[in-house]
Amino acid sequence: MNRKNHLLAILAAVSLILASLAGCGGKTEPDVPQPTQKPVEYANLTDEDSRALLSRLLENAGIDETRIRGLFDRVDQFNASVKSEWLTNGFERAVPTDTKYDPYEMQDLWAEKNGDFPGYNCRITAFSLFGEFVTVGADQPKTQGEDTLFLDLETLTEDPAVLCGDSTAKFCALFAPVPAADSTDVDEQAQTLQAGWAARGVAFSDSPARLISVVLHDRFSDTENTLFVGHVGVLLPVEDGSFCLIEKVKPDWDLDIMTPRQTLSTITSKCLTGMDEAIDTLKPDMILVHGDTSTTFAGALSAFYHQVKVGHVEAGLRTYDKYSPFPEEMNRKLVSSIADLYFCPTVNNKNNLLRENITEGLFVTGNTVIDALKTTVREDYKFSTDELNHLPYGEKKIVLVTCHRRENYGEPMKNIMLALRQIAEENPEVELVYPVHLSPVVREAVDTYLRGAPRVHLIDPLPADEMHNLMARSYLVLTDSGGLQEEAPALGKPVLVMRRETERPEAVAAGTVKLCGVVQDDIVTMAERLIRDKSAYEKMAHAVNPYGDGQACRRIVDDILWYFGRREQPAEDLA
Numbered sequence: 001m002n003r004k005n006h007l008l009a010i011l012a013a014v015s016l017i018l019a020s021l022a023g024c025g026g027k028t029e030p031d032v033p034q035p036t037q038k039p040v041e042y043a044n045l046t047d048e049d050s051r052a053l054l055s056r057l058l059e060n061a062g063i064d065e066t067r068i069r070g071l072f073d074r075v076d077q078f079n080a081s082v083k084s085e086w087l088t089n090g091f092e093r094a095v096p097t098d099t100k101y102d103p104y105e106m107q108d109l110w111a112e113k114n115g116d117f118p119g120y121n122c123r124i125t126a127f128s129l130f131g132e133f134v135t136v137g138a139d140q141p142k143t144q145g146e147d148t149l150f151l152d153l154e155t156l157t158e159d160p161a162v163l164c165g166d167s168t169a170k171f172c173a174l175f176a177p178v179p180a181a182d183s184t185d186v187d188e189q190a191q192t193l194q195a196g197w198a199a200r201g202v203a204f205s206d207s208p209a210r211l212i213s214v215v216l217h218d219r220f221s222d223t224e225n226t227l228f229v230g231h232v233g234v235l236l237p238v239e240d241g242s243f244c245l246i247e248k249v250k251p252d253w254d255l256d257i258m259t260p261r262q263t264l265s266t267i268t269s270k271c272l273t274g275m276d277e278a279i280d281t282l283k284p285d286m287i288l289v290h291g292d293t294s295t296t297f298a299g300a301l302s303a304f305y306h307q308v309k310v311g312h313v314e315a316g317l318r319t320y321d322k323y324s325p326f327p328e329e330m331n332r333k334l335v336s337s338i339a340d341l342y343f344c345p346t347v348n349n350k351n352n353l354l355r356e357n358i359t360e361g362l363f364v365t366g367n368t369v370i371d372a373l374k375t376t377v378r379e380d381y382k383f384s385t386d387e388l389n390h391l392p393y394g395e396k397k398i399v400l401v402t403c404h405r406r407e408n409y410g411e412p413m414k415n416i417m418l419a420l421r422q423i424a425e426e427n428p429e430v431e432l433v434y435p436v437h438l439s440p441v442v443r444e445a446v447d448t449y450l451r452g453a454p455r456v457h458l459i460d461p462l463p464a465d466e467m468h469n470l471m472a473r474s475y476l477v478l479t480d481s482g483g484l485q486e487e488a489p490a491l492g493k494p495v496l497v498m499r500r501e502t503e504r505p506e507a508v509a510a511g512t513v514k515l516c517g518v519v520q521d522d523i524v525t526m527a528e529r530l531i532r533d534k535s536a537y538e539k540m541a542h543a544v545n546p547y548g549d550g551q552a553c554r555r556i557v558d559d560i561l562w563y564f565g566r567r568e569q570p571a572e573d574l575a
Contacts, residue, residue: 140172319502347574434459510544
């Protein structure tokens with residue numbers, strides 16, 4: 001039996017268990033009369049009243065605003081994906097026994113309308129809200145229960161931000177299978193589940209919210225007797241004594257691209273074929289693609305195949321070396337050949353396109369990352385990743401690190417990891433924080449060369465708001481990323497780029513960014529100069545960021561409205 005068939009079997013088992021437990025507090029003899037089922041209300045959260053009620057209940061339960069906002073974003077995505085006749089305003093009423101629950105049909109209906117993608121299932125949805133009330137022991141494996149949680153892990157690899165800063169390891173510690181008792185007694189099984197959680201250091205903080213679950217015997221293993229959380233939700237008390245249960249949401253379209261050790265060919269081909277259904281259904285007037293990833297190129301190519309206009313956000317970046325960065329340089333050049341509108345962060349980016357005889361549809365907007373910083377960075381920000389709340393900001397120099405580019409795989413990445421280790425070992429005033437990319441290649445290099453170094457904090461990837469606020473509190477940024485070259489200077493943080501070249505020469509010219517290459521000694525020398533030489537540090541920290549004023553999104557919207565005849569003039573270009 002393949003994995004999908006296993007999944008269907010589990011869903012079927014869930015329906016049976018839910019039916020058997022309805023109205024019961026524990027074991028019940030078959031001949032005991034069951035309580036009369038009362039109607040329940042549900043909502044698709046399409047109206048303001050139901051959304052306001054749920055928002056208030058979540059706030060009353062002490063759930064962080066970021067988590068609440070993320071839930072509603074995913075609800076909106078789901079509502080946009082299903083047909084309008086499936087949705088109703090306000091609350092719907094139904095008797096549970098009258099509600100058809102056929103997991104096979106449900107899966108078929110979803111696949112028919114939205115493709116076969118696991119999405120944000122009940123475990124991910126519940127954990128994204130309740131995760132701040134769960135703690136786990138230190139040194140959890142990066143993944144546990146891969147066989148049972150493989151769909152969850154695919155989704156989290158694609159979008160780690162859904163965990164609101166909590167780690168995948170923490171998620172797996174809670175939901176991976178635990179040893180089961182050799183018994184059919186419910187109390188004994190509950191005790192083994194609790195013991196299994198305790199062995200992993202799983203504990204729950206007090207909150208009006210409650211995490212409730214349906215626990216099944218794990219059918220993925222033919223040998224191990226284990227228990228598996230097959231269904232879960234967050235229960236919230238309502239002021240009138242009733243309860244609100246949050247279970248799951250799904251995204252509108254996710255192309256199910258992420259697979260372990262995927263190739264650029266599989267990414268591109270899966271994106272191309274997946275886009276067909278989305279474009280045919282949505283019939284967009286324009287598709288916006290952002291940056292220079294392989295999905296950016298495939299999205300633009302798919303739009304071209306469907307004769308849909310393309311707007312390229314962050315257009316005109318160039319190194320003029322097609323293998324560096326790889327594959328980003330060719331991705332953005334190929335998108336430039338397809339696009340109709342070009343939203344350039346800087347004048348230099350516009351000039352690059354002019355030199356390539358692209359003369360129409362060019363706009364200088366600034367970069368949208370600067371816009372984002374204005375909404376995310378706060379002095380009173382509390383990190384969902386608790387380790388970040390306890391770093392010695394102000395006492396030590398926090399050095400933020402990212403490293404993940406394919407061009408650095410192999411010897412360059414080894415050199416980078418050894419350089420980071422040397423910096424940590426030789427500078428006791430430094431605390432190095434590295435949100436480690438989920439790529440197995442990157443994680444292997446980190447484990448081999450960097451793990452165990454003093455004052456090095458290796459954490460899971462962070463959502464944008466967490467990353468922005470960590471940057472704001474950091475002393476220095478070491479990165480091979482593109483976006484951080486723009487974001488960090490906007491916060492007054494010097495950036496050393498661990499690459500041989502950069503497509504952002506404006507930042508180098510402005511003095512906010514320096515290239516330090518991929519040689520261990522060079523990285524260490526340049527980093528230690530900024531750590532130890534105050535004047536060198538201040539010169540970079542106070543340089544003017546060339547990437548805009550935080551109004552890029554407004555300019556892009558105005559330019560699109562002008563293009564479609566909804567505005568008399570395009571936005572004024574950023575000087």
